[in-house]
Amino acid sequence: MKILDWYILKRYLVTFLFTLLILIPIAVAIDIAEKIDKFLREENLTLFEVVNDYYKNFIIYYANTFMPLALFIAVILFTSKLANNTEVVAINSSQISFTRFLYPYFIGATIVCVLALSMNHFFVPSSSKTRKAFEREYLKKKKYADKSIREFSLQLNDSTYMFLQTFNLKSNSGNYFSTEVYDGIQLKYQLTADNIRWNEKDSTFKLSTWKKRKIFKDRDSIFSGNSLDTTFAFTPKDFNYKNIMAQEMNSPELIEFIEISKKRGVKNLNVYLVELYKRTSLPIACYILTLIAVVLAHKKRRGGVGLNLALGISVMFIYVFFLKVAEVLGGVAGANALLNVWTPNIVFGGYAIYLYINARK
Template structure:
């Protein structure tokens, strides 16, 4: 790399970090003003707990969220400054093409993309889990329904179905449990119990007042009892509706959950698929946003940095709006979640290509 490449790359990364460090304190200040009363309402809550369990994870989450915006604004700011200082004119006179000029930008975008991919797939989900546990314990009102599921049914595989009238996660106790096994369309076994209780230590269920019915061609067999300790191919975690918890699962766990749910016959997994695909599509947008920002700020304009910044923020607003709409549409049953999540990148990738070709002229 030439000295000029190092110069641009350094400005790229420094301005990006500087912009990100401006946005984060603003978000923290707003959050503190909204939640300070709730913090003070808990006398046992220390400042260290708030910082370690909430704001550490808050900063990780919002730094990742603001990353595309910070990157876009940063590239426009320092590229516009290069243009206003006629540094780009000097580069052009030195026969440096627009494509060659983009070289250090693409290196910077690659570094940001790799970092963002690692954050999205592994760091942010674990951080979000800890942050939401803190919020649930100290910042939100606890409702009885938060730990209760009612009228729950699940297809474990092609031949096994379960049903629960209710299950309380706090007491690990459920009522009116049924599990049915089929061979084709014929019922071959049915186990019912008035109560089902999960034992965390033994990793077993205890059925109370149970009845096991086995169906044969010529006769049925029925077994009854008071208590039965047994294991099944599921745990209480499978009773949770996890679309709201998808953000808290690392990508390997989320992919495994999607695969298991698909085998169990869950019809609409788009809410999970949108979250999984978004973790890759958003970091890749670093390349697209960088090209758009450079192309917008490459040429010196009347009005200086202000005009470029206003144009850039407008483009970024449209991109974010388009991305959120695509996520909602991608979560609808029957939609191709992969296509919808990547549509904003495809459309703005086309815009980036147009601006790139125009800037080369």
């Protein structure tokens, strides 16, 4: 049985890698055709930068994205070939149960799942940071240059709050800044400034035309000045609550960011929670998709590999559709992000178990 297990496992992994290597060049070719004009208009942009900073990380991102699709297609392809060559019939004739037949498939699914988990939680976010920086620099400069926030407030801890009227994320400067400390509902300390600028090199803020006020029981103490360099428990990245930021943080950083944001009173963090949860749910789907693919393809059909592939791709696109809908619904304020992200796996997991029970009979 070990020979058969190794034979199926080898076919599983080889076909998976082959399918992935077919899909990636297609994605790269489409992206090059789309962005070639933007690359050529940048006089200082070199071929090495395009390949090393953008397309190397582009391939890492899309290889990870295409893993479930490549896995599903690969299992259908080589299992259909086993069925057409009557190899599955020979295995059944040897009194090997369908459950035992699945054993090498699930070993392969485990290998791919572990690889996908490590990539999703650690490698892809780090890669995305470099790719997104390249996009902001050369592909989306105008859009990024206009990025600014207005009327922004942030709770730093149980008693401290900060306010900004405007802040430009490109120049790292803003106007009409204020931070306040309360004892219950009583104001105890206030620091205001007409202008604020972030110094990334020193990780400090420079305040211009500032005023500091300390409130006591019987008097107030007020100080003022033209310029003040100081630090706060926040940085400009805390002003930009966007999904793109979640994609650039590895999972420990993302978990820490979510916890800090909860303490600061940020109301809707579902976009970040969806990103965190799907990093685990997608790799786990390898088991579900493998089981569905084997059940659909293990019987010899009159239509051959083409019919099995058509059925499989239809199921796969339905799964992807439900996955995208679940992500959108999970990001809505008040929604249960964990339940929404895992709903496609729960539904298709039930479908996989139903197919398995019928196939085992």
